[in-house]
Each structure stands twice: as structure tokens, then as C-alpha cells.
Amino acid sequence: MHVDLNADMGESFGPWRMGDDAALLRTVTSANIACGGHAGDADTMAATLQLAHTNGVGIGAHPGFMDLAGFGRNRISVPRVTLQNQIRYQVAASIGMARSVGAKVRHLKLHGAVANMASEDPVLARDLYEAALSVDPDLIIMVLAATAQQQAVSELGCIWAGEIFADRAYNEDATLVDRSISGAVIHDPVVAGTRMVEMVKAGAIITESGKHIPAAIDTICLHGDTPTAVAIAQSVRASLEADGITVTTFHGRT
Secondary structure (H helix, E strand, O other): OOOEEEEEEEEEEEEEOOOOHHHHOOOOOOOEEEEEOOOHHHHHHHHHHHHHHOOOEEEEEOOOOOOOOOOOOOOOOHHHHHHHHHHHHHHHHHHHHHOOOOOOOOOOOOOOOHHHHHOOHHHHHHHHHHHHHHHOOOOOEEOOOOHHHHHHHHHHHOEEEEEEEEEEEEEOOOOOOOOOOOOOOOOOOHHHHHHHHHHHHOOOEOOOOOOOOOOOEEEEEEOOOOOHHHHHEEEEHHHHHHOOOOOOOOOOEO
């Protein structure tokens, strides 16, 4: 049994620092690097891409709403064609910057509010994935497992990987509990490690009520912007490996 560990990173902006990317890159096997929409800038993107490449970590583009002030976590009404072009714009930037440091972008993961919206709406998810694939048809699409995102990639017939979250609580429909609700974000590294072993071994998302939702679990996300992000990453990896689960970069499925 094996699973990938991914983290969102490259989310600093100018002199403002977000997270400890260097420490995370010593633990995770895939990195979702902000493309300048919700976070990040040219210097941050270049530095993070280089660091991920040096550490042998799989690289992904991490586009979101063009919403630096709201960190991409506000649901915004954007004309569909415009939103598709914003995704293309960010993915292209990521691919170009990666190439400049000798690296390659292998996957795509939507960020924040737009990802949550796509997990509820398969038409939106398909439109955004098609936009990304129009820039690079070989991208592996990382989806929130057992949601409308997975429905969209199944319809598209593209390569994809199913993701669950170590540090987020789940609703009964496999979507994430809204961050405004108490308990939505998990900060305890021990709790995170234990629940990931349980979910991976069960092949299911386990909701707050204990409901098991069968899921394709190829990768586990560890958000890089929480205070205990590095400790959670280390705890999850140690817990998985202690239970005989190999931590390695995902290959994708069709």
C-alpha cells in the first residue's frame, strides 16, 4: 500500500512570509505551488520551484481566484470564459517558470474557494480542467476524492489522482467543512496522523459522524499555511510509514 503526501506552498508575497516551505519539502512528495492568483509572486514562484526540484518533489500548478486580498478563499462570481482564461494564465506561468529552472509541472490542483465550488459543480470542474489541459494535455488533475471534481475527470477521460485532507474535517457528501465552522481545520499532529492511517487503510473518507465514503486515495494534502503544518506533515508521514504504508509520489490513474 502506498500514498503521496502533498502540500500547498509558494504562497508568500513580496516581504510577507507564509509557511515554512523548505521544511515541508523535506517531508512531502508533491508540492502545489501558487501561480500568482490567490498568492505568490514571480520571485516566490521561482524560488519554490527550484527548491522543490532540488528536493526531487513532484511539482503541481495551484491556481485559484485572482484574489490576493482574500487569499482565494472568497467565492467570487466571474464570467466562465474569464475564469477559464485566468486558469490558463496561471498554469502557463507555472509551466514557464518551472522550465526556466529545469523543472517540469506534472499536476494541477485548484485552490480554495474555486476548488470548493468545483467539488460541488461538475460542469464548473470540467470547464476549469479543460482550460488547464488546453495549456498542457499531459497534466495529472488532482481532485477532491468522491466529489464532483472526480465526476468531471471521469467524463473527460484524463489522468487524475484522488486527494484527501489530513487537516480538514469532512461533510457527509465528502466536501470539506467550511472554514468558518469550529473544528473545520485540524491542528493536532497526532490526530491528523491517526486519521490518515485509518482512512488510507479503509480506502474511504471518514466524516465527522463516522460515516465511511469509499474514495480513491492517491494523495494526502497538508496545508502549508497552518501553524502546525510542518509538525502535521511529519506526524502523518511517520504514522503512515509505521503502519507499513509507503510514502511516494503518485502516478495518476485513468
